[in-house]
Amino acid sequence: MKKNDMKQQLLQLGNGAHALATQILGNTDDAADAVHDAFARVLSKPDAYDARTGGLKPWFLRVVRNGCIDQIRRRRPADNAVDELQDQAPGPDVVVEVAQRDRALQNALAKLSAGQREIIVLRDYMDLSYAEIADVQEIAQGTVMSRLHRARMALKEELTRHD
Amino acid sequence: MTKQRQVDQHIGELLSGLLDGELTQQQRQMVKLHCEGCAECSENLESLRVLRKRIGDAALSEVGEDKWREHMNDKRVETPRSIGWILFIGGLLVVAGIAVSAFLFSDEIHIGMKFLIIAIYGGLATLLYSVLRQRLIERKTDKYKDVEI
Numbered sequence: 013m014k015k016n017d018m019k020q021q022l023l024q025l026g027n028g029a030h031a032l033a034t035q036i037l038g039n040t041d042d043a044a045d046a047v048h049d050a051f052a053r054v055l056s057k058p059d060a061y062d063a064r065t066g067g068l069k070p071w072f073l074r075v076v077r078n079g080c081i082d083q084i085r086r087r088r089p090a091d092n093a094v095d096e097l098q099d100q101a102p103g104p105d106v107v108v109e110v111a112q113r114d115r116a117l118q119n120a121l122a123k124l125s126a127g128q129r130e131i132i133v134l135r136d137y138m139d140l141s142y143a144e145i146a147d148v149q150e151i152a153q154g155t156v157m158s159r160l161h162r163a164r165m166a167l168k169e170e171l172t173r174h175d
Numbered sequence: 176m177t178k179q180r181q182v183d184q185h186i187g188e189l190l191s192g193l194l195d196g197e198l199t200q201q202q203r204q205m206v207k208l209h210c211e212g213c214a215e216c217s218e219n220l221e222s223l224r225v226l227r228k229r230i231g232d233a234a235l236s237e238v239g240e241d242k243w244r245e246h247m248n249d250k251r252v253e254t255p256r257s258i259g260w261i262l263f264i265g266g267l268l269v270v271a272g273i274a275v276s277a278f279l280f281s282d283e284i285h286i287g288m289k290f291l292i293i294a295i296y297g298g299l300a301t302l303l304y305s306v307l308r309q310r311l312i313e314r315k316t317d318k319y320k321d322v323e324i
């Protein structure tokens with residue numbers, strides 16, 4: 013893929029990638045760094061993307077996600093932060109920095125596990141297919157529907173509790 | 176499966192599958208049939224539909240394209256590695272050039288010895304080149320390898 017074409021497409025993915033990184037890292041500034049680093053990695057090697065293996069979107073989101081996981085590893089090198097990723101609680105700044113009208117949603121999301129927030133953003137915000145979600149999260153495709161449904165039900169529950 | 180039994184079991188995750196368009200034809204019909212006879216599941220389906228839209232319409236990130244364009248055009252993104260390599264390889268070439276010319280034009284080394292040493296290094300360079308070339312081909316054909324760059 014030509015570098016300029018890739019740049020154009022990546023621009024469209026910036027916000028979605030940032031939303032995903034925010035849900036993983038729990039902090040919008042760290043998330044912006046993660047997206048920035050992902051741009052740098054991808055654009056320094058645009059040939060690494062092979063269109064025959066799938067869309068640019070899931071591929072790029074996977075690079076972003078891996079970068080976030082590396083960032084968590086660097087942040088807390090002593091313990092198994094990545095194994096705990098699924099249960100990690102978000103930082104307080106996520107809640108503060110989002111727009112007013114989505115605050116209730118953001119609050120409810122913050123109550124879910126990182127893995128649940130992630131899968132909801134990938135499907136309902138980024139519009140990825142189940143196959144693409146499995147690819148990004150590196151989980152079996154057959155488990156996507158049940159994980160997603162559980163995450164949505166948990167989110168619904170949180171929303172009705174506070175609405 | 177009787178209707179009562181279907182109601183007992185409810186539809187669960189297939190509701191999400193239906194909304195996401197990820198069900199088979201058969202599953203779709205099964206879910207629709209169930210929802211016609213089950214108020215709980217059809218309400219659940221509707222509330223999930225609303226929830227999906229709410230998330231889709233939400234502003235979960237408000238950075239904006241212009242900001243990302245700045246990120247992309249940031250010099251740190253575009254140049255550091257390539258400049259590093261150019262300086263490194265350029266410097267190496269200059270040093271190697273001086274060494275090679277000093278060696279070739281030296282009067283103290285016998286001409287036969289010169290040929291011998293050229294042969295040894297020439298062979299080494301050929302080997303190195305073939306290894307590098309193979310690596311390059313492998314990298315291009317291995318489609319998953321570079322995902323986690």
Ligand SMILES: [Zn+2]
Nearest residue numbers: 185186213216
């Ligand atoms: Zn039901």
